[in-house]
Amino acid sequence: MNEPTGGSRRRRRPKQQRSRATVDAIVEAARRSLGRYGALRTTAEQIARIAGVSIGTFYQYFPDKISVYSDLLDHLSGRLHRQLESVSAPATTAEGALSAIVSAYLGALRDNVAAAQQLLGQRHLLEPPERLQARHKQLHTWLVGLFDQHLPNDAPQNDLPAFVLLKAVHGVAHGATLEKPETLADGSLEHELLALVRGYLAERKKQ
Amino acid sequence: MNEPTGGSRRRRRPKQQRSRATVDAIVEAARRSLGRYGALRTTAEQIARIAGVSIGTFYQYFPDKISVYSDLLDHLSGRLHRQLESVSAPATTAEGALSAIVSAYLGALRDNVAAAQQLLGQRHLLEPPERLQARHKQLHTWLVGLFDQHLPNDAPQNDLPAFVLLKAVHGVAHGATLEKPETLADGSLEHELLALVRGYLAERKKQ
Amino acid sequence: MNEPTGGSRRRRRPKQQRSRATVDAIVEAARRSLGRYGALRTTAEQIARIAGVSIGTFYQYFPDKISVYSDLLDHLSGRLHRQLESVSAPATTAEGALSAIVSAYLGALRDNVAAAQQLLGQRHLLEPPERLQARHKQLHTWLVGLFDQHLPNDAPQNDLPAFVLLKAVHGVAHGATLEKPETLADGSLEHELLALVRGYLAERKKQ
Amino acid sequence: MNEPTGGSRRRRRPKQQRSRATVDAIVEAARRSLGRYGALRTTAEQIARIAGVSIGTFYQYFPDKISVYSDLLDHLSGRLHRQLESVSAPATTAEGALSAIVSAYLGALRDNVAAAQQLLGQRHLLEPPERLQARHKQLHTWLVGLFDQHLPNDAPQNDLPAFVLLKAVHGVAHGATLEKPETLADGSLEHELLALVRGYLAERKKQ
DNA sequence: TATGAATGAGTATTCATTCAT
DNA sequence: GATGAATGAATACTCATTCAT
Incomplete structure (x- = not known):
């Protein structure tokens, strides 16, 4: 740990x-x-x-x-990462995979958003947190792969869509933790986030 | 000013x-x-x-x-708010209104996200920024109204959806400014954000 | 002025x-x-x-x-000095002379003690206020003369007695202005001060 | 300490x-x-x-x-007070008691007047020094009691006389420390102060 | 090893004084 | 002359870090 x-x-x-x-x-x-x-x-x-x-x-x-901040950052991202790892494995549909990951993400977040935001604010001082970077990249790559696999694009340009999806979920989750923490507990936030993700996926398929 | x-x-x-x-x-x-x-x-x-x-x-x-931070926060949020106000007026379709607001938001953001994030990180020190709160609430109310009007719900519960949409756009916009600023300039980000918004709206209509 | x-x-x-x-x-x-x-x-x-x-x-x-402090100090001491001058002239008995001077002193003091004390506290900064020094010396000399004239000493050593009398009156007057200002107005302080002065004089005559 | x-x-x-x-x-x-x-x-x-x-x-x-000034003020007044306490006990005559107290006071004062005056000048900044006030009041009460006991007044009004005596001694002692410190050392000041006190006492007895 | 006293470079803030308008 | 904006040396105070016990 x-x-x-x-x-x-x-x-x-x-x-x-x-x-x-x-x-x-x-x-x-x-x-x-x-x-x-x-x-x-x-x-x-x-x-x-x-x-x-x-x-x-x-x-x-x-x-x-x-260096305590570094450790903390690593600690928090490690926790998140472990949750996500358990999902990455077998995913039949894109919806299923995203649903699982959203759920895992929200689970990992719970009470750490405040500290995490402060840490992000210190990024001027923290050395490039390699491991964190690596994890982000890994997640991003995984999302791109998911899109490549499930979206009917000939020349897939799914870098930005994966980024958008990530940041959207991020933003909603952070905001909710700070301003509507009860929706994290009762499942209503997860429900909405899935709608957001599903809708985006559907919209991308049209193109 | x-x-x-x-x-x-x-x-x-x-x-x-x-x-x-x-x-x-x-x-x-x-x-x-x-x-x-x-x-x-x-x-x-x-x-x-x-x-x-x-x-x-x-x-x-x-x-x-x-106190300079307070002034700056107010200054920045004021700028953003003015941009958004010019949109609020006539909106035939929900998609049209949202599209306009996303566009305005991205326009206002451009070079202020870095400073804004630092300010958010100082919220422990800044006095409760009433005016900022008021503006957020105003925007949120406007979004709820838009949803109430365009979504076919009998008992509309659009508080959370409006919140989700706001935070999603927020998150994507901030992330992009920090990590993919070029997508702010070339329009690709706006394109994706519109897809995100449209998809969410469509998904909500189904329920 | x-x-x-x-x-x-x-x-x-x-x-x-x-x-x-x-x-x-x-x-x-x-x-x-x-x-x-x-x-x-x-x-x-x-x-x-x-x-x-x-x-x-x-x-x-x-x-x-x-330099404002200098002016103020001079202003205040000038006021006091002018009061005292009107007394210095003809004095039949020591008691009479002292009584007159005590009265004049108290009259001059009234509402300036607070400022005067602050000024005294700044004596590290104020240049040796020659004129003030001169006035003090003049008053002291006058007191010594009074003692020499009225006390039956063979080898008069009245420097210290004059000093003591001056400081005693000073101290009582200052203290009263700060802590018992009403006694300045109703004459009771003057009455006590005269007793103090008379008693000291009598005591000195015995030696 | x-x-x-x-x-x-x-x-x-x-x-x-x-x-x-x-x-x-x-x-x-x-x-x-x-x-x-x-x-x-x-x-x-x-x-x-x-x-x-x-x-x-x-x-x-x-x-x-x-806050250092506060501590210092308390420190100095404590020192003075302890000196005075050792006197308060057995006093056959008023003269004897006063003589002892004058002596103790001068002894305690020696090298602290300069600092004490500066502190008094800062009384605008120092919080109401309760303990100091209490000590002054205690000494004053003791003096009033002494007068009540030894002066042949029917309706004793010794509040002001006690005040006058206190301030007179105070003023002389302070002035001497600043301007004639040698008289503190050679005993001549004490001699004069005793004359002042004795004379005042005698004068009060007449009334 | 644990403790907390001591350090001092770095920041925040004040206020006497100058100078452009 | 009068004004008040601007200056910057001086001072108050903080906090990361070291070191004696």
Whole structure:
């Protein structure tokens, strides 16, 4: 769950159970602080305090504040990715595949949007998060393939459609988490998103 | 264009022509700096330097750094809103109305998304931007009305659909501005967005 | 009333009625601001605003902020001095002379203690206010003379007694202005002060 | 000696021996700087430098510059109060009691008047120093009691006389510390002050 | 190892003063 | 002359990071 990443420069490699727990606590504290107070108000002290450790311990495990963000970003995207992976496998129809992926996406999102948005806002500071990039690309490629396979285009130009679909789902999911979280829980959002996806697919087939 | 807003707490009311221009320059500089360097890297000095004024002048017109962000947010949303207003008027078909609004939205967005995203990331610091909220609500209401009028529902429950459509367009537009800005210029994005909107509308009509 | 002083470095010499009024207004504004807000909160802008002039005008008449304080100090001490002068002349008994001077002193003090204290607090910044020094010395000398004349000492050492009397009256008067201003008005303070002075004098005569 | 006070808003509660010493050093440095350079010339940096700590350490223990003044004021008045308390106990004659208290007062004052005056000048900024007020009131009450007991008045109105005596001693002591510090050391000031007090007492007895 | 005291570069902010209009 | 916009050195204050205990 917290394997050392390329993006983060962890100072020491935790081997004992104790240390692993500390690292997790710090990353989790960063997530909460970012979500609650925003990036400008999130200080290293703040994170350490929420995590229940001293500032000294904080720097025993992370070389600097940014690297906690890197870890967090990786942590969040990893969670999402694992959910999506379980879908990628066998998909008879495009609708079925998209339906499954929308469902998985919403499931993975739940309580992490606030922190995720803050992280996105810090992208000026975060080193190019390779692994995250890779995952996005993977998902995108998968979507393009799906479109290529199911849309009757001669010269398929499905790069942009896949992008649009991704961002649309993204945007709706983020917005809902912030402004209509109840629709995430009662399934109504998922219902609408499927309509959005189905409609777009149908529209693309016409062309 | 820069009339004093509810959200901003201007320190001095500019009386001469000169100072009006100064205030505009500072807000514009804040927009650029936020877009280029991000919120954490944007200092008051930085903004003042880009605006070509001294730090003293900066604080002559703004009580603190945050208040420039308030002004900027209001400025940007005002610009967008004006574009959208010109559409709201006569709309024969739902498709026509939506097409016009998508087009207007993309037009207004062009070079402000970067700054806008940074601002959204600071929402913890910005006072509840009433005017912005009001504008969002207005647009949402307009969309609900459009759906109520054109969809054959007996008991119309179009609050969520309107929300979904708004956020989907929002998400796609933001994503594209950041990652595929060329599609904003060559019209291909608009084409896809219209397909998305049309498809969703068709799908909703079936229910 | 506002003749140019040694201590203050006035920038231009006011000749018209208009300018004289402006200078007075600024000095008076300084007095009020010092009394109300204290030295740390009294800015040049503040003084100018209270005086009802622009900051530009302020610096048209005074080379810097300190020089207003100099003028004010001189103004206040001048008022006190003029009161005392009218007494210095013929004094049959020591009691009579002291009684008159106490009375004059209290009369001059009334509403200026607050500002005066602030000024005293700025003595690190004010250049040695020669004229003020001179006045103090004059008063002190006069007191010493009074003691020499009326006390039956062979080798009169009345420097310290004069000092003590001066400071005692000073301290009581200041304290009363701040904490018991009503006793200044109803004469009860003067009554007590006279007792203090008389008692000290009697005590000194014994030695 | 430096227990947390009502007036001060300490930022961090010192836990180790080290930090306790640091706080003391900062308060002591503030005392020196106020006395030497005055309030306007005393900066946070200045205080930190004199204390031999970094500016960061300063703000680790005090939320802002003013709060050091609060602590200092409390510190000084506490010192004075402790001196006076040791006297209050057994007093055969009024003269004896007053003599003892004058002596104690002068002893406590020695090197703190300069700083104390600066602090008094800042009373606009300092929160109402309750504890200081309480101490003044206590001393005043004690004096009134002393007068009530020793003066042959039928309807004793000793509030003002006590006030006068307090302020007179105060004024003389302050003035001497600033202008004739040698008289504090050689005992001549104490001698004169006792004459002042004795004389006033005698004068009051006549009425 | 954990702690928290200490550091100081970096930012925010003020305010005396100048100068174009 | 009067005005107030502009200036920038000086000061207040923050927070990532180090290090003694």
